[in-house]
Amino acid sequence: MKKFFLSLVCSVGSMYAAQWGYDKHNGPDTWAKLDSKFKLCNIGMKQSSINIESNKTTESRNELHLLHGTNSKDIVNNGHTIMLQFNEAGGLVYQNKKYNLVQLHFHTPSETQIEGKSYPMEMHMVHKDSEDNLLVLAVLFQKGQNNAVLNNILSYAPMDIGKVYQMDMIYISQLLPKNHGYYAFGGSLTTPPCEEGVQWIVLKESVEASQYQLDALHAILKDNARGVQPLNDRVILSAP
Numbered sequence: 001m002k003k004f005f006l007s008l009v010c011s012v013g014s015m016y017a018a019q020w021g022y023d024k025h026n027g028p029d030t031w032a033k034l035d036s037k038f039k040l041c042n043i044g045m046k047q048s049s050i051n052i053e054s055n056k057t058t059e060s061r062n063e064l065h066l067l068h069g070t071n072s073k074d075i076v077n078n079g080h081t082i083m084l085q086f087n088e089a090g091g092l093v094y095q096n097k098k099y100n101l102v103q104l105h106f107h108t109p110s111e112t113q114i115e116g117k118s119y120p121m122e123m124h125m126v127h128k129d130s131e132d133n134l135l136v137l138a139v140l141f142q143k144g145q146n147n148a149v150l151n152n153i154l155s156y157a158p159m160d161i162g163k164v165y166q167m168d169m170i171y172i173s174q175l176l177p178k179n180h181g182y183y184a185f186g187g188s189l190t191t192p193p194c195e196e197g198v199q200w201i202v203l204k205e206s207v208e209a210s211q212y213q214l215d216a217l218h219a220i221l222k223d224n225a226r227g228v229q230p231l232n233d234r235v236i237l238s239a240p
């Protein structure tokens with residue numbers, strides 16, 4: 001698999017490159033035209049995210065172990081999302097390969113759809129193995145109980161773009177559902193340059209956040225979700 005430039009996933013640096021965004025003049029339909037480096041956003045055949053139809057999946061025999069810790073370092077509003085950056089925060093094991101958590105960020109509404117349905121929010125936990133292969137663990141949020149860790153994140157969530165703030169420790173596991181059943185498929189970054197070769201794992205069980213929390217994050221992020229992309233010949237694995 002290719003090496004990726006993690007800084008382009010959703011970084012402070014990327015906002016100073018081509019001015020991609022989610023508005024009519026710079027939104028997903030225009031990305032490929034904004035910069036030749038973004039051409040995969042248009043012509044890629046394994047783009048993310050997708051609509052998952054559970055009756056068109058294949059049983060997965062791959063084990064997934066989530067081993068996230070309690071560390072957190074920086075929080076930044078990079079102009080595209082609110083992102084937490086991590087150092088030594090543990091990670092996960094998938095197909096016997098260890099991936100470390102590098103950063104997590106949010107999209108409102110969700111980018112992933114399940115049976116054609118969107119969720120009010122989606123969290124992307126970006127992981128990297130020792131060879132810089134990327135794995136995105138996606139968690140869907142629905143309206144319900146207040147989430148304590150989201151409160152902590154909201155108390156820091158910066159409005160000023162590009163400024164990095166230090167955060168307290170957070171319990172990353174409190175952002176995850178109890179059940180770790182998942183859908184897995186090959187995909188891409190959902191932001192320019194839309195690089196492919198990214199392993200995607202979408203957890204089936206969603207996590208609750210209060211309406212206030214969902215509204216507060218949406219007020220900062222606005223609509224920052226790319227539309228669903230064609231599945232093409234990809235297989236979606238499903239584990240209960």
Ligand SMILES: [Zn+2]
Nearest residue numbers: 105107124190
């Ligand atoms: Zn994302």
